[in-house]
Amino acid sequence: MTDRSLEVHRLRDGARLAAPIDEAAPRVDSSAWLEWFRHNRSRTSASVPASITVPPELRDALVHALQVFHLGEAGEGRVAKETACSDDPVLDAALVECVELYVREEGRHARELLVLLRALGADPLRRTPAEKLFRWTRRAIGLRQKMLTIVVAEIVGLVFYELLNERVPHAAIADTAARIAADEKAHLDFQAALFRSILAHPSVPFPRAYAAAVAFVFAAVLTGAVATVAIDQRRLLRALGCSPVELARRCVAEVAARFPLDDRGATYAERVRVESSLEVAASELTFLEPAARPSDPTSRDRRRQATEPNETRNGASDEACAARDAARITRPRRAA
C-alpha cells in the first residue's frame, strides 16, 4: 500500500483516524502552548504594496477566494467568550487564554487578507444569508462540536494558504499566505493536543466509542468542506493547477500528519526559546556586519525577483523570507 492510499484509508477508517486511548497519554501542555501563543502575538505581517497586479486570468478568482476566506477568518470572536464561560473540565485558565489568543490570530489573518483585497482593488464581501445561517447553526451546537468544525476550517484554510504561497506569482501575496499558514499549522497542532486531552479525560465514559463518533463526524464534515471549496473555488484551483483530487489529498495529508494525536505544546515552547536565543545571538553579532544580513535576499526571493515586474518587489519580502527561513530552522518535527 502506498503512502497516499494509506492516508485515504486512514480517513475512511474511523478507528484509525481516532486517537488511540491511553490512560498514560500526556494531556495538553497548557502552559507550553500559552508560552507559544504569547510569543506569536509579536509575529509581524508582510508588507504589502498599495497596489498589486497579478495576471488577469488569476485576479478575479483570487479576489473571490480572498473574500470568502476573509469572511471565515473574521467570524470566530464568540468562541473565545464561550470558552471563558465554559465549565468544560478539560479547560484550565491557561487554555482559556490560549483560545483567546488563538482567536485574535484569526482576526489578524482577516486584517491581512483585507490588506491584500484592497491592494487588488477589491472590497470585502458582506455576509450572505447562507453564511449567516451556517453561523447561526454553529452557535447552536456545543463548544466541543464547534471546535471540531473549526478544525475542519483550519485544515482547508491551511491547504489554501499553502497553495497561494507556492503558486501565486507575487511575493507580497506569497509572504502573507506563508505567515498565515504557519499560524494555522500551530492552530491545528493545538487543536489536536486539545482533542487528545478531551479523549483521555475521565469525564468521557466510553472513550473509544466517543473517539470513533468524533472521527466519523469529523470525516463527514471535512468531506463536505473539501467538496464545497472544490466547487466554489474551482476557477482559482484551475488557475493554480490544483485539481480537486490534489486538494483532497493535501487535506488528508494534514489530518494524517496529526493522528495519532500528540501534544506539541512543549515543542512550540522550545521554538520560542530557540528563536529568543537566535535574536540574542543576532543582536550580539550586528557589529560585524551592520544591518546587512537581514536584508540579503534569499534564494527564493532572487528567483521571484528574476521573474517579476519591479512593482512586486519590496523590502518586506526579504524580511518575510528571512523570517520564514528562521522558522524553517526551528519548525517542530512531525510526529511519526
Ligand SMILES: [Fe+2]
Ligand atoms: Fe486563520
Ligand SMILES: [Fe+2]
Ligand atoms: Fe486558524
